[in-house]
Amino acid sequence: MNELIIKNGIVFDPLNNIKDEKKDICIRDGKIVDDVKNPKILDVNGLLVFPGGVDGHSHIAGAKVNSGRLIRPEDGRRSLKPKTSITMPSSGYSVKNVFSEGYDYSIMGYTTVVEPAMPPLSAIHTHEELRDIPMLDKLSLTLFGFNWFVMGYVSRGEIDKLAAYVAWMLKRTRGYGIKIVNPGGGENWKWGKNVDSLDDQVIHFGVTPREILNDLMKVNEILDLPHPIHVHTNKLGQPGNYNITVDTMKLASGFETQRGREPLHITHVMFSSYGGENWKTFDSKADEIAREVNSNKFITVDVGQLMFGDTTTMTADGYLEFNLQKLTGFKWSNSDTELETGGGVTPVIYSPTVPVNVIQWAIGLEAALLINDPYQVWLTTDHPNGAPLTRYPEIISLLMSKEKREKEILQVNNAVNKRAILPSLDREYEWNEIAIITRAAQANSYQLRDKGHLGIGADADVTIFDIKPNEIDPSKDYDKVEKAFSAAKYTIKGGEIVVKDGQIVKVVSGKTYWTNAEFDEYYELIEDDLKDWFANYYTVNLDNYGVNDVYLTNPCMIRTNPTIGSRVRLA
Template sequence: MPRDLLKIAGGTLYDPANGVDGEVRDLWVERGKIVAPPSDPAERPARTINASGLVVMPGGVDMHCHIAGPKVNAGRILRADDKGSSAEQVMRTALTRSGRLGSVPSTFATGYKYAGLGYTTAMEAAAPPLLARHVHAELDDTPCLDKGCYMLVGNNHYVMRAIEQGDPRRLEAFLAWLLGRSRGYALKLVNPGGVEAWKHAPSGNVDGLDDAVPGFGVTPRQILRQVTEAANRLALPHPVHIHCNQLGIPGNWRTTLDTMQGLDGLRAHLTHIQFHSYGGTDADERSMRSRTAPLAEWVNAHPLLTVDVGQVMFGATTSMTADGPLGYFLHKVTGAKWVSSDCEAEAGCGVSPLVYKNKNLIHALQWAIGLEWYLLVDNPWQVAMSTDHPNGGSFLAYPELIRLLMDRSYRNDVLATCPPAVRERTVLADLKREYTLGEIAIITRAGPARMLGLAHKGQLGVGADADVTIYTPHENLAVMFQLPRVVIKGGAVVAEEGEMRSVPQGSTLSVTRGYDDAPLADLPEFFERHYSIDVSQYGFGPADNPTTPVEPAT
């Protein structure tokens, strides 16, 4: 029986995970995987894609975005007015379903548009475990992508109680059980302790890592350290995904550095780091300035630490965060409408419209500080591209962001449209670095896949998932990355020259599936086998839903 082979012939490959940087090679695909060339020279592929003169990369991996779940749905409702132009809407065809765009696209539009950019994997970054069914329902409704979600535990009452009572084994067992029952991929800390403080008073929050969390004898420092230690002991594929305290507040860089220092020696990932890199004082917003340099210096010296940026891009968008006090703060500062989508005993949420303007000093500083992060972190394997979609801007802005990183002249042209104080309060104008195509392939593909522990993603070696994007070179790099020539997902051509060719479902990635494809019914045995944890001794049973477990008998 002849093999069903696809050959991608003569493309210029950028595959950093396998040390390939702009080499002309053929790729062979069979049954959704990259395979070795056939041993018989007479064997012919079923289809050949001529990639001569084109750039070939692995499918893109967005490790931090907000695309599914209760806060995203709240955003779609709140921003019913934000649909984009009629020309931007996704129309129903023989292959696709209709959908809306705007800053919070519908599930179908999200999948189609990610695929249209050459992305094949995206991770929802903040899911409340009690509402995991909702998150997974929307992920299942998002086509063309492999996807997963991070479970919020930074203000979880059971987590804080276990820390307060000095029971790390119980904490470890609970986190393992919670990930399994919720089908989560990683643990997420958002303003640890601060969201709980906000629930006790409208102005509540924590100012530093050693503040007491109301109602619990714990501090943010204890939550950060002990949950991160538990994740390291569990050897989770992705370490704890951390949204630091005091997001967006002038002077917050000290808290961020304190967080980094408190995690020294542990694998950890700090997310949307741009929002946590501000100098100045919180008493005077106008004092804000960049403090990227000392934070990037710490990252450069600590290879166990990785970051994604949360780049601000100019234009209209929607802020949505599990950081409840931040959502309330933005509402008070901007006067814009606001909605809170709270989850009792677990997390908070705030959703509000937002417009970033290049003539606004604060917004322009945020834009510049994000670019500083890409340019000051020496090792591109430690920094991943993100706009914290939609918080800093839409994922559809990635091509523009790539141009800013690869073209210093263009970057300086945009900087010249910003208030002059941006040059005085950042070092962006002095940075001459320009990213190469190989480095772009790292921060958008190989690096995020490695940070996530997805060995079969972000690379084009034999055995990897056949997620491939083929681009046509163009002097305007934004144009090059806006419209790939061909996008392949799991061996199937999804998009070709701007037209959808197929709409694969994609799979949901979870911590259990990421290890050995263990069936969900065997989760207690799975955790006992992998982690030497008998979860039943703590009252964690194989419930159908992730719920608060019973307290163990004393």
């Protein structure tokens, strides 16, 4: 038996209502237990103890990340670390190599990370990269937003077939949930156009983003999927897009779910909270977005915080990347993934002297500060779109200290005072709220029952930070907060100490979660369509399509309980 006890830590475990308590944590064989007999003792004497971090949206693997690496060799020469006796070499800042993604997350105390955009055709590639990312438990969301099958079934009203298709696809790609990027708009981009509102039609299919979102939300519920539909809104990254974001949020209003989670998640909301008509009149509408979130308990958002510096943007929303490339003139890569999705990659430099960038920076913080319930807002940077993952500690210190924000505001373009509301916000996050937005809220939203908390039976993923929460004032000692969060004192993954004093001391490989939502005769329902379309339109044979468990490290299947098939008859 492998036993460990963490003594005298100051524990914050929001999902179990433990807040600022001096408490011992007992671990046996990778799980949290109530007592141990002959443990190894780790006395952390008053240090901050959190559950292991969960990042619900971070582009860490797949074809898109790899094209970022390919077009940015100059990024790969940054943050170089040679191989050691236990670790592989590290490279890259915004488009890191797979190893350093694992190490850097682990050093910051994260133990679970979600790759949020897996094109079905490159699912193998995504899983091959995920397999090589050490230290973390991984999930990936499959892209459905402008898939031809989806739009076809939506236009014909065949919701049972749509459910069958989603279940089949999640199984074939070993995906965890439904990701929707620019619903419908991505297909129009293949014709050089986009959608402007939720009621614009998709070329040839005649469906609207509203119908796609509504039907996929229903299917998500029919299939009993653990995660809400994960939506990258239409018109993302364009001035004046907050209206369509609020409209999208309203779709979820009143939609009750049997799992007791929200039906809709709006991702990297910073990029969707823009006011103004063009880049000259661009301003922050984070207040409008926050008002909707505060009054609508049926949605969650994540921040997608932007930090100054250079980074690489990558998304399945090809239109967005094209426009960004036109603004910057930098190199650009665009892709069209057959019937399924698309994508683009381009580097950007976010500058503290450029008014637009400064307002974007402010919007993310405003959204985090204005949304009252921390369970509704996760901390993300949409790595690497807003900023690389290594910038989290800085953002945490900004959220915890108004003084630090004031100091930063003095250094950036004055537009932040005129066209954003950040300077007027006084809220400072507390330790418990930080634990929620970096851990509990995300574990909750992904319904990962063993993650994000330290109750009996949870996975023994624990982070201990080198800071004494009762002895410092985070609003004054923000530098100490940043330093503590950038290098955990200990990260414990599955009961083993993997990081000590900010150094990797043991390399482990995590689990890969996926959702199996099969129901009776689901394949027969769509078999003819699949065979027909694969024969006529795909470059891949149906039998060669998808991923099997060989590609996954420690596959971990989540079986759901679909209310379709023989279990419940459709009305």
